Every structure is written in C-alpha cells, then in structure tokens.
Amino acid sequence: MEQCIPSKYMAIHDFKKRLPSDSVKYLTWHELEEHDVQGNQIRCPRVREGPSEEERFFRGEHHTLCARKKLTENEKWEQRLQENWENCVSLNLSYQDLGDLYQVENCKRILRRLIRVERLWLVDNSLTDLSAICLPRCKELKLSRNHFTSFKQLPKLPAIQHLSLDENNIETLHGLCALRHTPLESLVLQRNPCEFHDNYRQLVFSNLPNLKMLDGILKLPEDCPPPETNFMSKICTIL
Numbered sequence: 515m516e517q518c519i520p521s522k523y524m525a526i527h528d529f530k531k532r533l534p535s536d537s538v539k540y541l542t543w544h545e546l547e548e549h550d551v552q553g554n555q556i557r558c559p560r561v562r563e564g565p566s567e568e569e570r571f572f573r574g575e576h577h578t579l580c581a582r583k584k585l586t587e588n589e590k591w592e593q594r595l596q597e598n599w600e601n602c603v604s605l606n607l608s609y610q611d612l613g614d615l616y617q618v619e620n621c622k623r624i625l626r627r628l629i630r631v632e633r634l635w636l637v638d639n640s641l642t643d644l645s646a647i648c649l650p651r652c653k654e655l656k657l658s659r660n661h662f663t664s665f666k667q668l669p670k671l672p673a674i675q676h677l678s679l680d681e682n683n684i685e686t687l688h689g690l691c692a693l694r695h696t697p698l699e700s701l702v703l704q705r706n707p708c709e710f711h712d713n714y715r716q717l718v719f720s721n722l723p724n725l726k727m728l729d730g731i732l733k734l735p736e737d738c739p740p741p742e743t744n745f746m747s748k749i750c751t752i753l
Contacts, residue, residue: 542561550596553601554598560610563616603632603633604634625644625669628652629651644669649670651673655678658679658680662679663682675699677700683706683707685706693721701729
C-alpha cells in the first residue's frame with residue numbers, strides 16, 4: 515500500500531530543493547557578474563568547480579543550468595586575468611571538498627600559477643600527489659589532513675621554512691632528504707605512521723640539518739644522533 519504524503523511536506527521538500535540561491539550555488543567567485551575583485555585581493559576564495567552541465571541535468575538540477583553561459587575566448591582571457599593567481603602572496607584554499615578528479619585538476623591548475631605565494635594553506639582537500647607542482651617562493655605550507663603517503667608526493671619547495679603534514683598517511687621517512695637543502699626550520703608530522711618509528715626524532719634531524727623544531731618541540735640534545743665511531747677507535751677499544 516502506498517504511503518500518502520501530505521501536500522505541505524511535499525511543498526517544503528520542493529522549497530528545500532529550489533532555494534532562491536540555487537541558481538548560483540555552483541558558481542565560483544570570479545564568475546559572478548558586476549564585480550572586479552581579483553584573486554590576489556581575497557584570502558579564502560572558493561575555487562572548487564561545480565558538476566558538469568550533463569551531470570546537473572541527470573541530477574534534475576535544470577534550474578542551475580542557466581547560471582553559466584558559454585564564454586568567448588576574450589572573456590576566458592579576461593577571467594584568467596581576474597583570477598590573477600600570479601600575484602597572490604598569502605592564500606587559503608582549504609576545505610574545497612575536492613571529491614571529483616576535475617575538481618582536483620582545477621586546483622592543480624591554480625597551484626601552478628602561484629609563482630609568488632609565500633604562505634599557503636591546503637588543509638583537508640583529499641590531495642594525494644603534488645609532485646608536479648613547484649612553489650618557488652613558498653615559505654609556509656600547511657598540508658594537514660590530506661592523503662599523502664610519501665614525501666616524494668610533495669611539491670617542490672626550494673624556499674620552505676615551515677611545513678605542516680600532520681594527519682596524513684606517511685609511513686616511512688624515505689624521501690625526506692629532498693628537503694635537506696632547503697631552509698626548513700619547522701616540520702609537523704604528528705599523526706602519521708612514520709611518527710612511531712624507532713629513533714624517529716633522531717632520524718628526522720639527521721636528515722634535515724637546518725631543522726630547529728619538530729612537531730612543535732624544539733631540537734633537544736637527545737635528538738642529535740651520536741657521533742659515528744671510526745674503525746681505528748674500535749680497534750683501540752678492543753685492545
């Protein structure tokens with residue numbers, strides 16, 4: 515027997531599906547009309563792309579299709595200039611909810627343009643591999659709560675000073691030496707499997723001679739590995 519649903523509940527359900535703001539819910543900040551805000555003027559822009567027109571059609575979200583129009587090549591170039599990622603110095607792109615591949619690729623497209631960024635937050639974005647990205651001027655990078663499993667998946671960071679990788683899935687310290695010739699002073703690796711390795715702190719500091727702080731704790735005397743005993747001294751000890 516079919517369940518009878520009162521009409522008032524149907525109306526509430528339909529209202530929730532079609533709020534007045536639904537027509538713009540998939541738009542990014544630079545697609546809104548009648549403003550000239552550039553990417554380097556905002557700290558926490560929404561850059562996550564919405565689903566394709568085909569996917570929205572199958573979802574029954576026909577009322578959102580009119581929100582986007584086909585852009586001419588000139589309009590695409592103007593939009594690129596408006597994004598202006600090349601002049602960003604400080605940027606927070608955290609919590610973008612990058613659940614689909616095309617959203618991840620769009621995020622990487624933006625990262626490749628951040629040639630002047632010095633402070634960048636990418637927290638909780640389900641990122642797995644940024645090895646093809648170079649952030650030449652980045653001094654502070656926060657990659658907490660992502661899905662990195664190796665240091666080899668990190669972007670190239672020649673100027674990095676403060677790096678946060680807590681709550682990822684990095685199992686070994688292999689590849690850590692890639693950061694050896696950087697000015698890295700502070701590193702956070704808490705809540706990664708590699709944190710439970712024997713002599714964890716000694717291994718990290720031995721690989722990173724410039725490092726001053728690990729997981730919020732300054733370098734301690736016991737964090738320095740003991741000097742290696744040479745062969746001749748071993749012979750003398752035996753005698």
